[in-house]
Amino acid sequence: MGESPSNESPPVIDGEFARWLAGRAGQLLMEVRAEVGHEDPAALKAAGDKRAHDFLLSELARWRPSDAVLSEEDDGARGVLAGGGTRLDAKRVWIIDPLDGTREFSEAGRVDWAVHVALWSADCAHRHRLAAGAVALPGQHRVLATDHPPAYPPMPVGSATGGRIRLAASRSRPPAFLTALAEEVGAELVPMGSAGAKIAAVIGGEVDAYVHAGGQYEWDSAAPVAVATATGLHASRVDGSALEYNGANPRLPDLVVCRKDLAPRLLSALRGHLRVP
Numbered sequence: 233m234g235e236s237p238s239n240e241s242p243p244v245i246d247g248e249f250a251r252w253l254a255g256r257a258g259q260l261l262m263e264v265r266a267e268v269g270h271e272d273p274a275a276l277k278a279a280g281d282k283r284a285h286d287f288l289l290s291e292l293a294r295w296r297p298s299d300a301v302l303s304e305e306d307d308g309a310r311g312v313l314a315g316g317g318t319r320l321d322a323k324r325v326w327i328i329d330p331l332d333g334t335r336e337f338s339e340a341g342r343v344d345w346a347v348h349v350a351l352w353s354a355d356c357a358h359r360h361r362l363a364a365g366a367v368a369l370p371g372q373h374r375v376l377a378t379d380h381p382p383a384y385p386p387m388p389v390g391s392a393t394g395g396r397i398r399l400a401a402s403r404s405r406p407p408a409f410l411t412a413l414a415e416e417v418g419a420e421l422v423p424m425g426s427a428g429a430k431i432a433a434v435i436g437g438e439v440d441a442y443v444h445a446g447g448q449y450e451w452d453s454a455a456p457v458a459v460a461t462a463t464g465l466h467a468s469r470v471d472g473s474a475l476e477y478n479g480a481n482p483r484l485p486d487l488v489v490c491r492k493d494l495a496p497r498l499l500s501a502l503r504g505h506l507r508v509p
């Protein structure tokens with residue numbers, strides 16, 4: 233089961249197709265978790281990565297054969313196009329992370345892991361050129377996508393948060409400056425796995441911002457950034473510059489995603505922590 237292509241025809245429109253792909257890959261990951269169990273986390277991570285990657289690659293090859301693919305699980309995945317050239321010459325590139333938050337996926341009971349599917353298009357007017365994106369959160373039974381962007385998050389009720397900013401951060405590799413930054417802006421840190429799950433938490437209003445620095449790749453943020461910006465949220469590099477995708481080097485080491493009203497305050501505080509080159 234699982235790895236053979238499905239018989240169902242997916243939606244034709246890219247945003248709906250992205251939602252379909254991410255949702256189906258997420259279902260497969262739930263099946264893998266049930267089948268393999270949590271006794272051997274390394275085996276579970278490897279099985280999940282492979283099942284979701286194989287599914288996404290085979291469906292993209294089947295339904296979008298002319299498009300290029302950039303995937304976490306295979307940096308060369310359809311990077312060289314059938315007609316010659318590389319993904320850097322392509323007009324359309326799917327940027328996918330079959331399993332973001334791999335570590336959390338392997339831990340029983342955790343729901344902070346995701347499937348990311350984004351479409352970079354040379355014709356997209358937005359600076360990030362992400363024409364479509366979907367983030368499946370199978371453990372939370374939801375898929376967020378640009379075809380029907382979620383509503384902008386509500387302002388937090390001061391009494392519920394004590395007036396403090398809630399700042400989502402990596403559980404294992406938070407930026408070195410984050411504790412100092414949090415103190416400066418009066419924030420509490422909310423450790424969470426997966427870039428997709430953290431950006432989904434900003435979109436849902438469970439946290440106010442996500443700040444990361446020190447290392448990451450385009451596939452870690454492309455799909456959730458596509459959804460966040462479609463929702464109207466702020467997303468940029470930590471120095472305030474634009475996030476750009478489908479670069480020759482897929483490293484994209486830092487970002488901040490937050491409500492628009494918070495961006496000036498966070499970016500101003502971040503400036504004090506960025507090393508001058």
Ligand SMILES: Nc1ncnc2c1ncn2[C@@H]1O[C@H](COP(=O)(O)O)[C@@H](OP(=O)(O)O)[C@H]1O
Nearest residue numbers: 331332333334402405425426427446447448452
């Ligand atoms: N310093 C770093 N260098 C490279 N990748 C990093 C990183 N910090 C976080 N990431 C990647 O960003 C994603 C979210 O990380 P985190 O859960 O720690 O916030 C993870 O993706 P994967 O789970 O797909 O590997 C992780 O590998």
Ligand SMILES: [Mg+2]
Nearest residue numbers: 329332333452
């Ligand atoms: Mg990832």
